[in-house]
Amino acid sequence: MTMAEPIVAAPERRAASDVAAPIVEVRGVHKIYNGDVVALKDINLSFEEGRLTSLLGPSGCGKTTLLKIIAGLLEPTAGEVMVKGRKITGPGPERAFVFQDFALMPWATVLRNAAFGLELRGVPAKERNETARHYVEEVGLKGFEEKYPHELSGGMRQRVGLARALAVNADVLLMDEPFSAVDEQTRRKFQEDLIRLREVENKTFLFVTHSIEEAVYVSDRIILLSPRPGRVNNVIDLDIRRGDDPEAIRRDPNYLDTVEEIWRGIKQYLD
């Protein structure tokens, strides 16, 4: 773990020391709502290929806004986002989004929901169902292909959302508080599965969460945002060994210290 920088570190300096090539770059992004509500102020970040980066902060810090700007779902008021070296103008096939409320079509089966990203890209039915079937299995929903979303638990629904995002084979997975709408036990299982998933899928993950434990548990790097106006407060690189036993991490003193340290940094923004 490296937390050498003071709490008001300049994020640009961080970016210079990066080893891996950045796949997503955020340059001078501002977002102002309704003319005067500053949601994001001068965000400069880069995300390296193959890493899992969390955007962490209390509510109102603009972390979801930032993720949606990177997704191309929202337009920044100023600044730009580069993905694989190209400036984005909207959503693109190299990015896939996992929604907080799952965003599943209630009238479609698990399989069709999982294949929907491919369906929208014009992939023939046979091919897309085959791909979707593979990912439905990979997220642990084998046997549920023909069920409808309302027949599944919240956790299972989000697995469908995850399968849909994986099926389009995007380079970057954007996850907007994906586990916040499921119960605590399911959430833990999900976090463990996410770590395992990363070993199989060579993808870059951007992960929005308001849970410090979750961020520390799953991330390679945490970007701490502070609220009103949302700006980068600190960038923390984590070095927690993720071995065979997922439970061991939660007892790792390194893990516990990091959680504690971030909590102390964040506490001042709460009222």
Next chain:
Amino acid sequence: MTIYGYRIPMMASLIVWCILWEIVGRLDLLLLFPPFSDVLVALGDVVNSRSFASAVSITLYSYAWGLGLAIVFGVALGFLMGTVPVADRLLNMWVNVFLSAPLSALVPVIMILFGMGAPTVIVTVFMFAVWIIALDTRAGVLHVPASLLEMARSFGASRWTTTWKIVLWAAMPEILAGIRLGVIRGVKGVVIGQLLVSIIGVGALFTTYSNNFLMEHFWALTLILFAFALTVGQLIALLEARIDYYAGARS
């Protein structure tokens, strides 16, 4: 409904009313109310008469056309109002005015425009059914969850694709509710239209029966129309229940 632990089917209340009708009819208080049993006998007469067969065919023909046009136009109008804010501001007031206006008063005008035949009845059915379908469709389109729209956009869906693959299906429960109400209002439209035109279809029959004081026949025909409206409404409700089942997990 249960009485003393016995489950009584909902239709049981109908039997109570029928008995009450029979009693009132037998008291001979009013010329207008023949006993229910006489009406049932007349029912056979009405159904077997040749004029009934032709009345049914012309009525169904006008009803089907008027309702079909109302569904196509109403759903399209509702989509327009739900997706284009300018169109909504322009049209919303008028649609609401037409929804609550006494449309029967307009039928004579329609008659002048479309003549004394089936076209007038078709237009009347259309006018009775279309507005509620448009307003319900609009409500459905406006209530499509924002995250579903974002989801489609994030996977690169065009506006048209989103409309066909997401909005139409997500709004389906409201659209069907609108159609069910439209179906029932359409029956009103077909009867009122034909009564005012009064030379075709069941309207002509109604006129004949009441002018000749054939009250048994008059009520028998009324029963048939009620049964028809209820049956079609129930069929749509069944379809609705199915769709609601799929849409039950709307978040």
